[in-house]
Amino acid sequence: MPEFFKVMSVDEVKEKIREWFGHLKPEGERVPIEDGLDRVLFEDVISPENLPGFDRSAVDGYALKAEDTFGASEAMPALLEVIGEIGMGQVPAMCLGSGQAAGISTGGMLPEGADSVVMIEDTDLLGDKTLNIYKAVSPGENVIRRDEDIKKGETLLKKGHRLRPQDIGALAGVGITRVDVSRRPRVVIISTGDELVEPAAVPRIGQIRDINSYTLSGLVQQYGGEPLRFGIIQDTYNALFEAVEKGIAEGDMVVISGGSSVGTRDVTGRVIGDLGSPGVLVHGVSVKPGKPTIIASAGGKPVLGLPGHPVSAMVIFGIFGREIINLKLGYRGGSLKVKAVMGRNIASSAGREDYIRISLIENHGQLTAIPVLGKSGLISTMVKARGTVKIPACKEGIREGEPVDVEIF
Ligand SMILES: Nc1nc2c(c(=O)[nH]1)N[C@H]1C(S)=C(S)[C@@H](COP(=O)(O)OP(=O)(O)OC[C@H]3O[C@@H](n4cnc5c(N)ncnc54)[C@H](O)[C@@H]3O)O[C@H]1N2
Numbered sequence: 323m324p325e326f327f328k329v330m331s332v333d334e335v336k337e338k339i340r341e342w343f344g345h346l347k348p349e350g351e352r353v354p355i356e357d358g359l360d361r362v363l364f365e366d367v368i369s370p371e372n373l374p375g376f377d378r379s380a381v382d383g384y385a386l387k388a389e390d391t392f393g394a395s396e397a398m399p400a401l402l403e404v405i406g407e408i409g410m411g412q413v414p415a416m417c418l419g420s421g422q423a424a425g426i427s428t429g430g431m432l433p434e435g436a437d438s439v440v441m442i443e444d445t446d447l448l449g450d451k452t453l454n455i456y457k458a459v460s461p462g463e464n465v466i467r468r469d470e471d472i473k474k475g476e477t478l479l480k481k482g483h484r485l486r487p488q489d490i491g492a493l494a495g496v497g498i499t500r501v502d503v504s505r506r507p508r509v510v511i512i513s514t515g516d517e518l519v520e521p522a523a524v525p526r527i528g529q530i531r532d533i534n535s536y537t538l539s540g541l542v543q544q545y546g547g548e549p550l551r552f553g554i555i556q557d558t559y560n561a562l563f564e565a566v567e568k569g570i571a572e573g574d575m576v577v578i579s580g581g582s583s584v585g586t587r588d589v590t591g592r593v594i595g596d597l598g599s600p601g602v603l604v605h606g607v608s609v610k611p612g613k614p615t616i617i618a619s620a621g622g623k624p625v626l627g628l629p630g631h632p633v634s635a636m637v638i639f640g641i642f643g644r645e646i647i648n649l650k651l652g653y654r655g656g657s658l659k660v661k662a663v664m665g666r667n668i669a670s671s672a673g674r675e676d677y678i679r680i681s682l683i684e685n686h687g688q689l690t691a692i693p694v695l696g697k698s699g700l701i702s703t704m705v706k707a708r709g710t711v712k713i714p715a716c717k718e719g720i721r722e723g724e725p726v727d728v729e730i731f
């Protein structure tokens with residue numbers, strides 16, 4: 323007789339995950355900024371400096387006092403005296419008085435007395451000292467103020483933010499070369515199934531190559547964790563128990579693919595149940611694909627039993643595995659979604675959340691979501707898909723033409 327298990331909704335499980343694993347707090351580690359891409363900040367970053375730190379020209383031209391150009395036009399140019407040229411990376415030697423200008427390049431430091439820059443194309447130099455200006459500038463025009471980019475003391479980046487290339491550039495800009503990020507959660511990945519062989523092997527008839535170790539490993543990296551692939555573990559109680567026990571000791575979380583349903587050979591549930599209290603917390607979620615999902619806690623560490631079908635394993639890890647990784651990272655951001663219009667009617671059963679694989683077609687700026695049909699055992703459907711659309715448990719499908727949010731992968 324299959325054991326009884328209460329099927330929970332996706333939202334219930336997510337809420338429970340935050341309750342059960344709320345003790346998984348981020349741990350900080352300091353890394354050079356060049357290794358910071360996609361890492362999650364452990365602390366707020368306060369800028370120690372102004373950027374650029376001095377008033378700087380945004381154009382090639384002449385630094386001057388704006389008031390000296392008031393009323394200047396093509397017909398009535400203002401006439402100024404050029405008193406010198408400012409070298410790049412140099413503090414200007416001169417101090418501008420009324421009626422004076424100094425040559426400046428884009429990025430050059432404004433001299434004392436100047437408050438604006440006129441562009442070179444709006445001027446004419448007569449001889450080497452007399453400057454005709456054909457266009458008035460206002461105070462501050464074509465100038466990047468000393469703290470216009472970043473202010474000293476401002477919160478440049480917030481704790482829980484995932485670093486992008488521009489963030490790393492900003493850190494470099496204010497002289498921060500090392501940054502405190504959350505340690506990557508170590509996620510142990512175990513594939514079970516006597517039918518599985520390594521990708522390099524030639525499967526005999528009846529065998530298949532291990533796909534899930536690789537898809538899951540990729541997802542762990544994408545979500546900011548560090549995968550520890552334990553490979554294929556024999557489908558026996560003892561082999562699996564030993565592997566999971568080792569995984570719990572070495573990782574922050576253990577993921578087991580396969581053997582989660584209630585078939586007679588499915589030892590995953592038993593092993594997880596025997597690994598320590600509180601044991602199995604969820605066995606069965608009202609979601610498609612992925613109903614036979616197991617979530618357990620062994621000594622406070624999450625153990626996730628994923629359905630063996632490759633699509634189910636990916637979708638479920640994307641929902642619950644990601645949630646747990648985010649907790650350990652302290653990551654506050656969400657996943658990337660785009661708006662599209664459903665290209666076809668698609669049915670689903672009420673009372674169950676459905677994740678529909680979707681390909682996207684763009685036509686005149688409008689995205690249309692086309693369901694990629696196929697069983698959850700077919701990895702090729704994920705290869706063809708650009709994302710998933712969620713059909714909530716309260717709906718019985720989505721009609722052609724309805725707006726949808728596509729979660730991109
Ligand atoms: N009588 C019923 N049978 C099944 C039901 C059901 O409700 N009643 N549910 C089906 C659904 S839905 C799923 S999902 C699977 C879940 O099965 P398990 O989690 O126990 O996984 P396995 O039986 O081990 O594997 C399922 C399938 O996936 C293949 N697999 C497993 N691991 C890998 C891997 N690492 N790489 C590639 N493919 C893998 C495995 O060979 C099986 O074909 O149960 C259904 N059955």
Ligand code: MOO
Binds near residue numbers: 609610629634699
């Ligand atoms: O639940 Mo299974 O994961 O639908 O394919």
